[in-house]
Amino acid sequence: MGPRPSGAARQGAFGATVTFIVLFVVDFLLKGGHFSAFDLKTLCMNALPLVLVALGQFFVVLTNGIDLSLGPMMSVSGAIAALTFSTSPIGAVLLAMVAAAGGGLANAILVVRLRLPPILATLATMSIFQGVALVILPSPGGTVPAGLTAFLTNGGPALLPVPLVLLVCAALATGWTMTTRFGIWLRAVGGDEGAARSSGVAVSAVKFGAYVLAALLAGLGGLYLAIATANGSPTIGDSFILLSIAAVVLGRVAIVGGRGSPLGVVMGALTLTIIGSLLYFANLSSFYQSLINGLILVGVVGFDMIRKRFLLAVRGGRQ
Amino acid sequence: MSNESIRRSTLLSLACAGALTSALAAVPAKAADKIYHIALSNSYIGNQWRVQMVNLTKAYARKYYDGQVTLTVVNSGTDVQAQIAAIDDMISQKVDAILVDPASESALNPVLEEAAKQGIVVVDFDHAVTAPSAYKVGVDFVKFGGIMGQWMADTLKGKGDIIMNRGVPGFEGDRAEYQGATDAFKKYPGIHIVAEVYGKWDDSVSQAEIMKVLPAHPSIDGIINQAGDYGVVQAFLNTHRTFVPMTGEGSNGWRLSMLKYKDQGLEGISVGDPPTLGAYALKVAVDVLNKNPPPEKLINVGIPTLTTAQLKEGVNVFSNLPPTVYDDIDIPGSGLKPLTIEDSLGK
Amino acid sequence: MTNTRRMRNSFARPVVLAPLTITGCTVLLFLVGSILARGFMAPSNVLMLLALSADLGIAAIGETVVILTGGIDLSIAWNVTAASIIFTGITQGNEGHLWIGVAAGLGVGALAGLANGLGIAKLNISPIVMTLGMNNIMQGLTLIYSQGTPSGSAPASIKEIATGWLGPIPIIVLVWIGLAIVVSACLHATRGGRYLYSVGESPMVSRLTGIDNDFVLIAAYTVSGFCAGLTGILFTGFSSMSFLGMGDQFVLPAIAAVVLGGASIYGGRGSYAGTFVGAFFLTVLTTVLAIVNISIGFRNIIYGLVIIAAVLLYRAYTRERE
Numbered sequence: 001m002g003p004r005p006s007g008a009a010r011q012g013a014f015g016a017t018v019t020f021i022v023l024f025v026v027d028f029l030l031k032g033g034h035f036s037a038f039d040l041k042t043l044c045m046n047a048l049p050l051v052l053v054a055l056g057q058f059f060v061v062l063t064n065g066i067d068l069s070l071g072p073m074m075s076v077s078g079a080i081a082a083l084t085f086s087t088s089p090i091g092a093v094l095l096a097m098v099a100a101a102g103g104g105l106a107n108a109i110l111v112v113r114l115r116l117p118p119i120l121a122t123l124a125t126m127s128i129f130q131g132v133a134l135v136i137l138p139s140p141g142g143t144v145p146a147g148l149t150a151f152l153t154n155g156g157p158a159l160l161p162v163p164l165v166l167l168v169c170a171a172l173a174t175g176w177t178m179t180t181r182f183g184i185w186l187r188a189v190g191g192d193e194g195a196a197r198s199s200g201v202a203v204s205a206v207k208f209g210a211y212v213l214a215a216l217l218a219g220l221g222g223l224y225l226a227i228a229t230a231n232g233s234p235t236i237g238d239s240f241i242l243l244s245i246a247a248v249v250l251g252r253v254a255i256v257g258g259r260g261s262p263l264g265v266v267m268g269a270l271t272l273t274i275i276g277s278l279l280y281f282a283n284l285s286s287f288y289q290s291l292i293n294g295l296i297l298v299g300v301v302g303f304d305m306i307r308k309r310f311l312l313a314v315r316g317g318r319q
Numbered sequence: 320m321s322n323e324s325i326r327r328s329t330l331l332s333l334a335c336a337g338a339l340t341s342a343l344a345a346v347p348a349k350a351a352d353k354i355y356h357i358a359l360s361n362s363y364i365g366n367q368w369r370v371q372m373v374n375l376t377k378a379y380a381r382k383y384y385d386g387q388v389t390l391t392v393v394n395s396g397t398d399v400q401a402q403i404a405a406i407d408d409m410i411s412q413k414v415d416a417i418l419v420d421p422a423s424e425s426a427l428n429p430v431l432e433e434a435a436k437q438g439i440v441v442v443d444f445d446h447a448v449t450a451p452s453a454y455k456v457g458v459d460f461v462k463f464g465g466i467m468g469q470w471m472a473d474t475l476k477g478k479g480d481i482i483m484n485r486g487v488p489g490f491e492g493d494r495a496e497y498q499g500a501t502d503a504f505k506k507y508p509g510i511h512i513v514a515e516v517y518g519k520w521d522d523s524v525s526q527a528e529i530m531k532v533l534p535a536h537p538s539i540d541g542i543i544n545q546a547g548d549y550g551v552v553q554a555f556l557n558t559h560r561t562f563v564p565m566t567g568e569g570s571n572g573w574r575l576s577m578l579k580y581k582d583q584g585l586e587g588i589s590v591g592d593p594p595t596l597g598a599y600a601l602k603v604a605v606d607v608l609n610k611n612p613p614p615e616k617l618i619n620v621g622i623p624t625l626t627t628a629q630l631k632e633g634v635n636v637f638s639n640l641p642p643t644v645y646d647d648i649d650i651p652g653s654g655l656k657p658l659t660i661e662d663s664l665g666k
Numbered sequence: 667m668t669n670t671r672r673m674r675n676s677f678a679r680p681v682v683l684a685p686l687t688i689t690g691c692t693v694l695l696f697l698v699g700s701i702l703a704r705g706f707m708a709p710s711n712v713l714m715l716l717a718l719s720a721d722l723g724i725a726a727i728g729e730t731v732v733i734l735t736g737g738i739d740l741s742i743a744w745n746v747t748a749a750s751i752i753f754t755g756i757t758q759g760n761e762g763h764l765w766i767g768v769a770a771g772l773g774v775g776a777l778a779g780l781a782n783g784l785g786i787a788k789l790n791i792s793p794i795v796m797t798l799g800m801n802n803i804m805q806g807l808t809l810i811y812s813q814g815t816p817s818g819s820a821p822a823s824i825k826e827i828a829t830g831w832l833g834p835i836p837i838i839v840l841v842w843i844g845l846a847i848v849v850s851a852c853l854h855a856t857r858g859g860r861y862l863y864s865v866g867e868s869p870m871v872s873r874l875t876g877i878d879n880d881f882v883l884i885a886a887y888t889v890s891g892f893c894a895g896l897t898g899i900l901f902t903g904f905s906s907m908s909f910l911g912m913g914d915q916f917v918l919p920a921i922a923a924v925v926l927g928g929a930s931i932y933g934g935r936g937s938y939a940g941t942f943v944g945a946f947f948l949t950v951l952t953t954v955l956a957i958v959n960i961s962i963g964f965r966n967i968i969y970g971l972v973i974i975a976a977v978l979l980y981r982a983y984t985r986e987r988e
Contacts, residue, residue, distance in 0.1 A: 031412070034411075038407075038411055039407075042404065043404075046400055046404040066931075116981065119931045120931075120977055123918065123925070124971070127967070128966065128967050128970035130966045131962075131963045131964060131966025134961070135961065135964060135967070138494065138961070139491050139494035140424060140490075140491055149429060228403075228429065229423075229426035229429060230426075231425045231428070233399075233425060233426055233489070234489035234963075235487075235489040235490065236399055238397075239397055239399070239401075240398075245794055246794065246798055249794050249795045255794070256932075276404050277404060277405075277408050280393040280405055281412075286361075286370075286392050286809070287364075287806060287809035287813070289393070289394050290394070290396075290802045290805040290806040291805075291809075293806075294799040294802030294804075295799070297798065297799035298796060298799035301789075301792065305789050364809065365809075366911050367815065367910055370809075370910070371815075373814075374814070488962040513959075515962075516956050521911065521915070522905060523905040523912055526905065527718055531953040531957075532956050534705060534708075534710075534711045535702065535957045537705075553829075553905065556829075557829045572907065641818065641819070642906075642907050643907065643909045644815065664813070664815050665813050
């Protein structure tokens with residue numbers, strides 16, 4: 001695929017970045033013009049699990065799919081890791097990743113081989129993974145080595161905390177993936193599956209890759225969540241089911257059509273994280289918080305669409 | 320009603336504006352004298368218990384700590400990560416104390432330890448976190464389930480088939496209450512749990528789940544409801560089954576039903592979990608800040624337990640209030656100054 | 667594109683075969699159920715399970731209409747709750763204000779749906795974000811309106827509709843079947859229904875044939891909001907009260923019911939008959955799982971596996987070769 005998708009993708013990431021910066025500035029002002037190393041560290045730490053799972057969701061969305069099982073996948077990998085860390089930390093990570101890959105493979109088989117609609121297949125695996133997490137770990141528990149938690153949440157110099165490094169690494173790795181042949185094919189499949197196939201793209205393999213990669217990223221997110229919270233919980237991933245999709249959409253990734261960029265997704269996830277902070281520092285009455293949350297969500301995207309339409313009108317372009 | 324609602328919403332926006340200005344005004348004053356900035360991190364606000372809890376905490380601050388405490392409340396939903404982020408914001412703002420009603424009993428430990436490390440007083444309530452430096456105020460859910468189990472065994476004279484109506488799967492509270500009840504049954508080999516449903520602590524989910532399993536169990540002797548009790552009463556009414564002994568929480572609807580259907584054979588017990596816990600946590604926080612900490616970090620509050628005979632209109636059951644309201648306001652032995660049911664409804 | 671076009675040509679088959687297969691699967695579930703519990707297949711139990719599916723089925727009317735256009739509605743949860751709380755707030759359990767209460771409940775749902783439709787059609791906001799945001803907005807408005815404490819209860823007439831019986835049949839089942847007939851007739855035999863399919867199938871073609879796509883979308887989301895309002899009112903009758911969070915249980919099952927019924931999530935294909943049996947199937951499945959005495963983890967796993975098996979079954983008939 002030529003310059004068209006990447007140009008549009010860049011534009012989308014720009015909108016998402018502007019949104020994040022605007023909200024960040026508002027938050028900064030509400031806080032009384034204060035942003036410390038602690039704030040930087042915690043922002044990255046709290047956004048990281050969502051960033052990871054949203055980047056996973058991004059790959060699936062690029063293939064015109066959707067994955068509702070990524071949230072519970074996080075619970076599964078976190079539960080496995082929390083239960084096995086005390087035996088062998090490396091083994092725990094490997095086991096969690098193998099489980100995630102297995103889950104992703106199951107999704108891929110259902111969607112690509114058996115041709116089930118992605119939403120239905122992953123709705124079913126969502127329930128299955130929720131069940132698996134509950135079987136492994138019926139209620140919150142397990143342990144994580146304290147040193148690991150300390151390093152991954154508190155480690156690094158003040159201006160370059162480990163959570164920031166991890167976040168940047170995740171973004172760069174995904175960005176790099178998009179420049180590989182796999183990434184280019186992924187966009188091609190999302191843009192026009194038939195055309196991609198006739199120009200020799202291994203469509204099935206690409207889609208398989210997308211689902212497995214998504215599950216692996218969700219697995220990493222769950223792993224980080226377990227480490228950061230120092231234990232495992234069988235339900236902790238559930239709130240990420242819709243959040244991961246919202247982050248992708250806020251990242252201006254087209255739900256149909258293979259357009260969007262990892263940078264946009266990272267910004268979308270950061271935006272969702274900063275909204276919570278905004279609500280706190282604005283000191284709103286309890287009952288108004290969900291209202292404002294919803295208005296921001298709708299307003300951010302709505303404003304962006306109006307802006308885009310306005311620009312198109314000015315340039316005399318057409319969609 | 321529309322007048323009423325308009326008046327209410329106008330009042331609310333006024334109150335809101337007032338809260339905003341007073342909060343803004345309070346910031347400079349803090350430097351001058353010891354006005355404590357206390358933040359309440361609530362998770363989900365979309366249920367009645369949490370609403371009453373927030374109202375009571377605010378009412379206590381307004382009534383008894385006027386000019387001494389600025390209270391900020393943030394609701395971060397069911398998302399644990401969002402609650403961690405909210406607590407990080409509180410740490411960043413250097414509040415004096417954090418009150419937390421956790422979305423998870425375990426996932427908040429690192430962030431709460433961080434807060435304590437920064438010299439912030441942390442008081443957890445409702446669900447007990449395991450963070451060692453936090454004060455913890457709440458009922459012991461194992462004991463809570465134990466009271467229900469023991470009452471059921473006594474009522475059935477140690478023999479019978481029962482249905483367990485559990486909470487939200489995967490939550491520590493559900494596990495603890497279940498354990499309490501089943502531990503109590505260990506002494507009674509004649510008690511059999513013939514079905515377990517997950518009513519998710521929700522009335523209509525409980526109602527539907529019980530309606531689904533009742534036909535498969537034509538002769539059932541009792542139901543342990545962790546909550547969702549009022550819904551289960553509706554299920555019995557809808558299916559025209561004769562009532563069996565059942566347990567329930569402290570909701571007004573359940574208590575009204577215990578009275579209303581006692582002549583139709585409904586034997587019940589109401590085991591309460593007062594929404595006043597937030598106010599209690601506030602008091603503990605202020606006491607700690609005033610260098611007058613409680614002797615123990617873990618404060619297990621008494622569990623109000625009422626049989627049908629102990630229900631009294633206007634005291635612990637209110638026929639003029641909606642069924643959803645939780646009736647227990649007093650926490651005996653807490654040393655809390657009085658709060659009323661109206662306070663809990665934000666009136 | 668070629669791929670989707672091929673699907674479209676054979677779209678009539680899944681629309682017929684999916685409901686038939688799901689009906690077959692439901693019968694199988696009943697057989698399993700009757701092994702586990704005597705009397706599971708008794709007509710009274712079948713009717714009661716139909717009654718227990720009705721609220722989900724009615725909420726899923728709106729979801730069907732929206733999914734036919736290629737959209738999705740995630741705001742059902744708090745639209746249902748808002749309608750219910752306004753309804754009991756106005757009626758306070760009295761028959762006198764019944765119709766004002768019904769109008770207000772339906773109106774609130776429809777207004778929320780209208781707002782969804784405007785945002786999606788006019789501002790081009792993605793349906794996922796628009797309706798997710800609207801869900802939060804409705805939660806906020808509901809909390810503000812009720813001050814966190816819903817008041818009142820369900821009037822006796824609504825309770826009677828939701829839980830009463832007309833001779834041997836639950837009234838709510840008759841209501842649901844009646845609605846199903848009306849909705850199906852609207853979808854398949856009116857111009858409006860045709861427009862819905864057309865917009866979902868290809869917005870561009872539909873625009874070229876002179877259909878006002880925006881209007882169709884706005885109407886679809888308004889209908890969805892209206893159905894959520896109706897569900898809220900009927901569900902109030904079932905619960906005999908309104909409470910915060912009562913609508914949460916409908917969102918994902920409503921989508922599942924629609925897609926199980928053979929609708930395409932990309933729009934343009936599906937039927938309400940499919941959704942109807944989809945909703946019933948899900949209720950029977952959760953009932954069977956509630957009767958089996960296994961841990962909740964395994965219940966969730968089996969739930970997922972059965973859904974996959976059911977869909978694979980009708981996929982087997984409709985498999986398209988490339």
